[in-house]
Structure formats: C-alpha cells, structure tokens
Amino acid sequence: MTAMSVHIEPSLHDPSQLADLREQVLERGEGLSEEQILSVLTSPDELLPDLLELAHAVRMKWCGPEVEVEGIVSLKTGGCPEDCHFCSQSGQFTSPVRSVWLNIPELVKAAEQTAATGASEFCIVAAVRGPDERLMSQMRDGVKAIKEAVDIEVAASLGMLTQEQVDDLVAMGVHRYNHNLEAARSYFPNVVTTHSWEERWDTCEMVRNSGMELCCGCLVGMGETIEQRAELAAQLAELQPDEVPLNFLNPRPGTPFGDLPLMDSKDALRTIAAFRLAMPRTILRYAGGRELTLGDLGTRDGLLGGINAVIVGNYLTTLGRNPEEDLELLEDLKMPIKALSEQI
Amino acid sequence: MAEPGFCGHCGRGLDEVDHDVCRARLRLEPPRYCAQCRRRMVVQVIPRGWSATCVEHGTVSGG
Numbered sequence: 001m002t003a004m005s006v007h008i009e010p011s012l013h014d015p016s017q018l019a020d021l022r023e024q025v026l027e028r029g030e031g032l033s034e035e036q037i038l039s040v041l042t043s044p045d046e047l048l049p050d051l052l053e054l055a056h057a058v059r060m061k062w063c064g065p066e067v068e069v070e071g072i073v074s075l076k077t078g079g080c081p082e083d084c085h086f087c088s089q090s091g092q093f094t095s096p097v098r099s100v101w102l103n104i105p106e107l108v109k110a111a112e113q114t115a116a117t118g119a120s121e122f123c124i125v126a127a128v129r130g131p132d133e134r135l136m137s138q139m140r141d142g143v144k145a146i147k148e149a150v151d152i153e154v155a156a157s158l159g160m161l162t163q164e165q166v167d168d169l170v171a172m173g174v175h176r177y178n179h180n181l182e183a184a185r186s187y188f189p190n191v192v193t194t195h196s197w198e199e200r201w202d203t204c205e206m207v208r209n210s211g212m213e214l215c216c217g218c219l220v221g222m223g224e225t226i227e228q229r230a231e232l233a234a235q236l237a238e239l240q241p242d243e244v245p246l247n248f249l250n251p252r253p254g255t256p257f258g259d260l261p262l263m264d265s266k267d268a269l270r271t272i273a274a275f276r277l278a279m280p281r282t283i284l285r286y287a288g289g290r291e292l293t294l295g296d297l298g299t300r301d302g303l304l305g306g307i308n309a310v311i312v313g314n315y316l317t318t319l320g321r322n323p324e325e326d327l328e329l330l331e332d333l334k335m336p337i338k339a340l341s342e343q344i
Numbered sequence: 345m346a347e348p349g350f351c352g353h354c355g356r357g358l359d360e361v362d363h364d365v366c367r368a369r370l371r372l373e374p375p376r377y378c379a380q381c382r383r384r385m386v387v388q389v390i391p392r393g394w395s396a397t398c399v400e401h402g403t404v405s406g407g
Binding site for chain 2: 071072073074077096097098100102106109110113114117253291292312313314315316317318319320323
C-alpha cells in the first residue's frame with residue numbers, strides 16, 4: 001500500500017539557486033513545472049525559510065494580503081459506498097462513524113455560526129458517490145433557507161455529478177463546487193478502488209465550465225512518494241482550480257490508512273511552498289489535519305509561506321481549533337479577512 | 345446516571361487499557377462510543393459544536 005521511499009539527491013540546495021524561480025514565479029507569475037516542483041519538495045531543511053519567504057512573496061503579489069475564511073458542515077454523514085482509504089465515512093470500513101443527516105434548521109444554524117466568524121464562504125458536504133434526488137432536494141431547500149437567513153456564499157461538495165446536476169446547482173445559486181483529485185493519478189488506485197481518478201477529473205471539468213467556481217484539492221501524507229506529490233501539484237495546476245484545499249492525512253481509526261504516521265511538519269511546509277509556487281494565483285486553503293501535522297507554530301509558518309485561506313471551526317467528523325484563535329492569528333499577521341463578494 | 349465505564353474514543357473499558365492517547369485525541373474529535381454502554385453514538389459535528397446521541401442514554405454535546 002505504502003510507496004517505497006527512495007532517496008533523491010536535492011537539485012535545489014542553495015539560496016542563490018532560487019533566483020531563477022523568483023524571476024519565473026514572482027516576477028512573471030508563471031507556476032513551476034513538475035520537475036521544478038520536485039526540486040522544491042526535495043530541497044534540504046536549511047532552504048525551507050527561503051522557500052517559505054518566496055512563496056509568501058508570490059502569494060502577496062498575485063493574491064494580496066486577504067485571507068478567505070470558510071466554514072464547512074456535513075449534510076449527510078457516513079454510510080458512503082465508496083472506499084476512499086483515508087475516510088472514516090466509508091460504509092466499507094469498521095470506522096465508528098454512524099450515518100446521520102442534518103436537518104434544515106441545523107444547517108442554517110451552522111451557516112449562521114460560520115458567518116459570525118466573518119467567513120465569506122459556507123460549504124455543504126455530503127458523503128456520497130454522487131447526489132441522488134433526495135440529496136438534491138435537501139440541497140434546494142437548504143440553500144434557499146440559508147440565502148434567506150444568512151449573508152454568505154454557499155459552496156457544495158456532493159461527489160461526482162451529471163451535467164444536469166451541475167446545472168441544478170448553478171440554478172440554486174451555489175457559488176463554488178468542491179471535488180478533490182485527492183491523489184496523483186499514478187497513486188490514486190492505492191487510495192480509491194470504487195471509482196477512477198478520471199471520473200473525478202471529468203466532474204471537475206464540468207464544474208469549471210459551468211459558471212461555478214471550482215475548488216479542487218487533495219490529501220498529502222497518504223504514503224505517496226515525493227515524485228507523486230510533485231505529480232499531484234502539477235495535475236492540479238493543469239486543472240486551474242479557483243481554490244485548492246490542502247489536507248494533511250489525519251489517520252482515522254478503522255480505515256486502511258488508520259495506522260499511517262502523521263506527515264513530517266517540514267515536509268508539510270515544503271508542500272505548502274511548492275503548491276504556492278506551482279499555482280501563484282490560486283486560493284490555497286488550509287483544510288483538515290493542520291492541527292496535528294503543523295500545530296500552532298507550523299500553522300503560522302504556513303500562513304507566512306503561501307497559504308491564503310483557512311477553514312475555521314470544526315471539520316466534518318473531527319474538531320478544529322477555536323475560530324477565535326485563528327482570527328487572532330490573522331490579526332497578529334496583519335492579514336485581513338476577505339470580505340463577502342470581494343474577489344481575491 | 346451510572347459512572348462512565350467505557351472510553352468515548354475507542355469504546356474499550358476504562359479499566360481495560362491505558363487511555364492517555366484516547367484522551368488526547370478527544371481534544372480534537374467528539375466521542376463515538378457511549379460512556380455508559382459503549383454503543384456507537386450518532387454524532388453530528390457543526391462549525392462550533394457537536395452532539396453525540398446514544399439510543400439508550402441520550403445526548404451529550406460540546407463546543
């Protein structure tokens with residue numbers, strides 16, 4: 001399951017070698033190639049502060065100082081027929097997560113809690129292969145109720161879509177759709193066997209052509225090689241999503257990846273810098289796992305190393321930091337929260 | 345209500361094994377097992393809270 005670790009000689013080992021990358025990404029706004037991403041990911045620890053500084057400068061130049069704040073909630077939890085090996089909501093594993101639906105009043109309450117933090121985005125998530133009519137109906141009612149009660153953009157993550165469902169979500173007023181690639185194409189069969197990487201790509205293409213913004217991210221630290229991590233960043237860059245949520249594996253009990261170790265924090269920070277340098281203009285969001293992988297200090301380093309969006313509060317089945325801690329951190333860093341309807 | 349007998353994280357008896365790791369994990373996740381009877385609970389997480397319901401022993405919640 002876990003890919004074999006092979007030592008790679010770093011091709012990037014001196015701060016003076018960053019001059020070419022600086023010219024390419026910072027000055028011209030051209031993202032790194034897969035080979036260049038690999039050179040960043042394999043660079044030594046001594047170079048990490050310089051890489052983070054460059055990634056931060058790129059983010060500030062091409063995205064600005066604002067940070068997009070989002071809250072997420074699970075509309076339909078557990079009982080998923082898919083076998084994503086990292087996920088506690090699959091019905092195929094012995095995870096303790098039980099199936100449950102959130103009702104509309106609770107959904108609106110969750111949106112209100114999110115808006116109260118200053119967030120501009122609220123994402124409704126369901127653990128499904130793709131939405132059936134019951135879920136689409138719940139979405140219609142839920143999005144309408146939220147829009148009547150709360151001033152916030154609504155996003156959705158409901159698995160793989162048909163063109164008709166894409167059109168329905170646009171008609172509901174869904175602003176952004178999340179569908180992650182999760183892993184590099186070459187590693188995906190080690191992560192999911194019930195659907196293909198290409199099926200995910202196809203849904204992302206449909207969303208991108210629909211008028212909704214595309215949110216497409218991944219999980220790192222699932223046993224992929226460094227080369228596969230570079231491949232993943234290059235594939236995401238090719239897709240050109242508006243937003244990339246970056247998750248670090250939080251091994252869940254009962255799942256096939258439940259016994260994997262946490263990702264090394266320096267590798268995680270190198271990954272943040274590499275993703276920013278691969279996608280200079282993309283919203284790069286801290287998603288799940290940062291609390292365990294990076295802790296408080298690493299979270300700050302990532303915000304000063306290319307990250308320009310956060311999920312505040314709890315995740316779908318696990319808990320996050322207290323939102324006030326994240327908001328205080330953003331204030332300390334003099335990074336204003338992106339206002340509603342303002343484009344980064 | 346009776347004294348808790350089971351770990352909310354792993355569901356095993358509190359006297360059965362050491363639960364230091366479980367207690368640490370419960371700072372970043374809600375309980376999944378009822379402390380009274382170790383039934384799996386129905387858990388709902390929202391941005392600023394969670395609730396966990398045992399069919400026999402009711403609901404516990406947290407912020």
